[in-house]
Amino acid sequence: MNKKKKKIKITPIESGTVIDHVKSGHAMKVLKIIGVMDKQMNSIVSIAMNVNSSYGKKDIVKVENMELESDELDKISLISPRATVNIIRDFEVIKKHQVKLPEKVKGIVKCINNTCITNQNEPIESEFDVVGEDPVTLKCVYCEREMKGEEISENVI
Amino acid sequence: MVSKFDKKHVVSIKDFTREEINEILDIAKDMKEIAIGNKIDNSLNGKILGTLFFEPSTRTRLSFESAMKRLGGTCIGFARPGTSSVKKGETLADTIQVIASYVDIIVLRHPQEGAARLAAKFSEKPILNAGDGAGQHPTQTLLDLFTIKEEKGEIKNKKIGIAGDLKYGRTVHSLTHALSMYECDLTFIAPNALQIPDEIIKDIDRLGINYKKVENIKDVLSELDVLYMTRIQRERFPSEDEYLEVAETYNVKKNMLDNVNENLIIMHPLPRVDEISADVDETKHARYFQQAANGVPIRMALLKLLTEGYDE
Numbered sequence: 001m002n003k004k005k006k007k008i009k010i011t012p013i014e015s016g017t018v019i020d021h022v023k024s025g026h027a028m029k030v031l032k033i034i035g036v037m038d039k040q041m042n043s044i045v046s047i048a049m050n051v052n053s054s055y056g057k058k059d060i061v062k063v064e065n066m067e068l069e070s071d072e073l074d075k076i077s078l079i080s081p082r083a084t085v086n087i088i089r090d091f092e093v094i095k096k097h098q099v100k101l102p103e104k105v106k107g108i109v110k111c112i113n114n115t116c117i118t119n120q121n122e123p124i125e126s127e128f129d130v131v132g133e134d135p136v137t138l139k140c141v142y143c144e145r146e147m148k149g150e151e152i153s154e155n156v157i
Numbered sequence: 158m159v160s161k162f163d164k165k166h167v168v169s170i171k172d173f174t175r176e177e178i179n180e181i182l183d184i185a186k187d188m189k190e191i192a193i194g195n196k197i198d199n200s201l202n203g204k205i206l207g208t209l210f211f212e213p214s215t216r217t218r219l220s221f222e223s224a225m226k227r228l229g230g231t232c233i234g235f236a237r238p239g240t241s242s243v244k245k246g247e248t249l250a251d252t253i254q255v256i257a258s259y260v261d262i263i264v265l266r267h268p269q270e271g272a273a274r275l276a277a278k279f280s281e282k283p284i285l286n287a288g289d290g291a292g293q294h295p296t297q298t299l300l301d302l303f304t305i306k307e308e309k310g311e312i313k314n315k316k317i318g319i320a321g322d323l324k325y326g327r328t329v330h331s332l333t334h335a336l337s338m339y340e341c342d343l344t345f346i347a348p349n350a351l352q353i354p355d356e357i358i359k360d361i362d363r364l365g366i367n368y369k370k371v372e373n374i375k376d377v378l379s380e381l382d383v384l385y386m387t388r389i390q391r392e393r394f395p396s397e398d399e400y401l402e403v404a405e406t407y408n409v410k411k412n413m414l415d416n417v418n419e420n421l422i423i424m425h426p427l428p429r430v431d432e433i434s435a436d437v438d439e440t441k442h443a444r445y446f447q448q449a450a451n452g453v454p455i456r457m458a459l460l461k462l463l464t465e466g467y468d469e
Contacts (some may be wrong), residue, residue, distance in 0.1 A: 117271035142271025
């Protein structure tokens with residue numbers, strides 16, 4: 001563990017979930033996507049931003065004493081396709097999961113098209129088909145407008 | 158004829174396969190004589206069409222009403238939102254659910270993109286999209302295809318030039334998608350600033366369709382089976398002078414048609430402004446009024462398919 005601590009200069013947690021390799025500057029959006037802001041959690045949540053790594057700068061999100069479901073965390077891939085989810089018990093990584101792009105995205109992102117019906121006062125959630133991986137490209141099920149890359153991260157609800 | 162048509166709603170041309178489109182076009186052909194009153198068909202007697210026009214579009218609305226009445230049905234509705242509860246702040250979702258309980262089928266025109274998809278989600282009755290903002294207008298595309306098929310015998314492999322505002326024109330995007338399904342050879346004729354968007358090109362590339370982009374109609378006119386003109390809107394240009402310069406190039410006149418393919422047909426979704434001079438109307442190439450008339454049989458075919466299925 002000491003070796004790891006040195007490498008990433010960040011305190012390990014005893015148990016919980018560590019989301020690593022988050023695209024630099026996107027940690028707060030990850031918190032939003034996984035619903036940390038809304039959930040009444042007692043867990044300690046900490047984030048590190050602009051951490052040096054072998055792939056350049058990255059962010060890290062740690063949620064203590066809570067093992068988050070990987071399906072739920074796959075949504076992170078929309079803004080940070082290379083993120084990994086590590087489940088920690090007794091300071092050991094017992095499960096590592098590379099986030100995968102879902103086929104559909106509901107809620108989470110607002111359609112970039114201001115005149116899309118999902119941006120009016122209607123009782124519906126935004127809904128997108130994932131139509132491209134690199135860059136991540138979403139197509140609105142309603143207005144069929146495509147949005148990609150930064151447009152997606154800028155429109156996380 | 159056994160119908161393969163199993164769609165409940167008509168929202169976007171992209172929801173349809175070529176076989177389904179062919180079936181709609183075949184039925185529209187059967188409807189032609191009824192559409193002009195030469196034959197009587199009262200198969201939709203007792204059915205009610207709701208026409209919900211949240212923005213005015215007189216000819217689309219009237220052609221739907223004509224189609225319904227030619228089949229013995231009746232229509233209720235409104236022609237602009239000022240007369241509806243939307244003005245009081247009701248959501249489209251609520252309006253649709255209420256009106257769906259009054260009618261058998263709904264035709265919807267709405268200024269916001271995606272409105273028809275939303276309506277389809279909330280309506281227990283079929284929704285026919287009659288244009289949603291800059292989004293889809295599938296019945297226009299179907300009547301365009303019907304016109305090409307009627308005039309040319311088939312759509313497949315035809316050389317089709319599409320001219321005008323290809324960047325913002327919704328008719329053009331849906332039509333391009335549909336013509337790609339028929340493996341047509343496409344020529345996009347527009348000033349660079351209004352050329353067809355890359356994402357549309359990406360789609361047709363995927364299908365391996367032959368296409369080219371040009372700026373001047375005159376350069377390609379002699380190669381085409383069909384010239385599809387669209388309107389270039391003044392407001393897309395930074396200055397009046399720039400608009401006038403482009404508008405001059407995108408104007409088809411009778412004297413340009415001397416060396417064209419004898420069977421060339423010229424189409425336009427109408428209304429036209431300066432894109433086609435009035436002297437073209439008298440040539441054998443003009444088909445835009447026929448095209449507009451084809452809106453009725455196409456809409457009749459859809460009303461029949463969606464309300465009762467079709468069994469001949």
